[in-house]
Amino acid sequence: MxxxxxxxxxxxxxxxxxxxxxxxxxxxxxxADMDFPVAPAIQEALAGYVAHGNFGYRSVPRELPQLLVEDHRRRYGWAVDPQWIVWLPGLVLGLNLAVKACCAENERVISFSPVYPPFLQAPVLQGRQLVDVPLRPTNAAGTVHAIDFDRLEEAVQRPAAADGALLPATRLLLLCHPHNPIGRLFTPDELDRLATFCDRHGLLVCSDEVHCDLILDGQTAHRPFARVMAERSPALLARTITLHGPGKTYNVAGLGIAWAIIPDATLRRRFRAAMQRLVPDPCSFSYSALQAVFSDCxxxxxxxxxxxxxxxxxxxxxxxxxxxxxxxxxxxxxxxxxxxxxxxxxxxxxxxxxxxxxxxxxxxxxxxxxxxxxxxxxxxxxxxxxxxxxxxxxxxxxxxxxxxxxxxx
Ligand SMILES: Cc1ncc(COP(=O)(O)O)c(C=O)c1O
The missing domain is CATH 3.90.1150.10 (Aspartate Aminotransferase, domain 1)
Known part of the structure; x- marks a missing residue:
């Protein structure tokens, strides 16, 4: 077919x-893109937009936020408020903006290696410090991994430097969920422990979930990390930024559209402030593709x-x-x-x-x-x-x- x-x-x-x-x-x-053509519904939506023939500035179509909200409710059982959505032209950008919005200069950001390179680069590029907490290999070949909670505990300690001053605080965890390149889902137990850990240490979490619609075993459902946090305590939802977009699943990375879901108004304001005059709108073509993604794919x-x-x-x-x-x-x-x-x-x-x-x-x-x-x-x-x-x-x-x-x- x-x-x-x-x-x-x-x-x-x-x-x-x-x-x-x-x-x-x-x-x-x-x-990470696919040598397959996009879904016919995306191709048709784009052809329709091309045929209308005007490619001036384009705003987010009015129905798109609601389509996203319904999609998240249906797929992940997560009730997103449309006001929480910040549209972006890419996810790597979102990782960098999250680092800027969440941390003061020099503060520390945790990533779990091995990981998609921007998770290691964003803290450094934005003048913050990277704390790499390697995933723990659970087989000799190092091809299966689990979160290393002991090393995570060590990573948030703040021993005094030689001059007696405390090391800068660890403020943010960049989570790749599901994880690229190890290709596994964190277990419900790992996610719950991670939420407990973030709660205990007051960490903010930016969870990149761009691969979550590519779970190969159809029986397993994705659990957005923001939902895991909210289930532990509703207040913890305010500590999350969720990044997502159609680029990987629908092979439209070249169209430049993604979004951040930021429930807390203050954090959202800081994130938007980091974007000011630097970040363009998503490409006008991408809105048509996304409407098809949410409706017909x-x-x-x-x-x-x-x-x-x-x-x-x-x-x-x-x-x-x-x-x-x-x-x-x-x-x-x-x-x-x-x-x-x-x-x-x-x-x-x-x-x-x-x-x-x-x-x-x-x-x-x-x-x-x-x-x-x-x-x-x-x-x-x-x-x-x-x-x-x-x-x-x-x-x-x-x-x-x-x-x-x-x-x-
Ligand atoms: C986890 C993850 N985030 C982000 C991206 C890239 O996203 P974008 O092209 O929207 O910046 C990739 C690409 O492979 C990825 O694997």
Missing amino acids: FDFDSIHDRQAWSATKWVRYHDRDVIPLWI EPWRQALLAQLRVNRDQVSAALERMGLAHSHPEVTYLTWIDARALAAEVGNAAAWFEEHGVGLSDGAEFGRPGYLRLNFAAPPALLHEALQRMEHAIAALRQTSRRASGDSA
């Missing part, structure tokens, strides 16, 4: 994913999830054959791979796979050198070709090292 098979020439349209390798035969499986999303499950399993089977430990993601289209042993043989594993025709993300950018992230949101034939290239490269390497050890024996 929907087309997830055709391979389109994205190079011709300067897709960021593809132009990186414009002069090389490399299949790009790196940046559920059958397409369900079909997408079915395709992603197939692709995920294909990736897992291939990595198994290659002997590379990896995550089996519960959410989104990103597999996290332990390539440390490979890197010990070949040097940088991302560069090595690139030489063999596949472009992956280097784990170093996420705070974990030696790991790789593979984006499997690609037509099956393209993904199959990429996995074959990887398998052949590994098989050839194994053969060479067997021959070398045979020669030296």
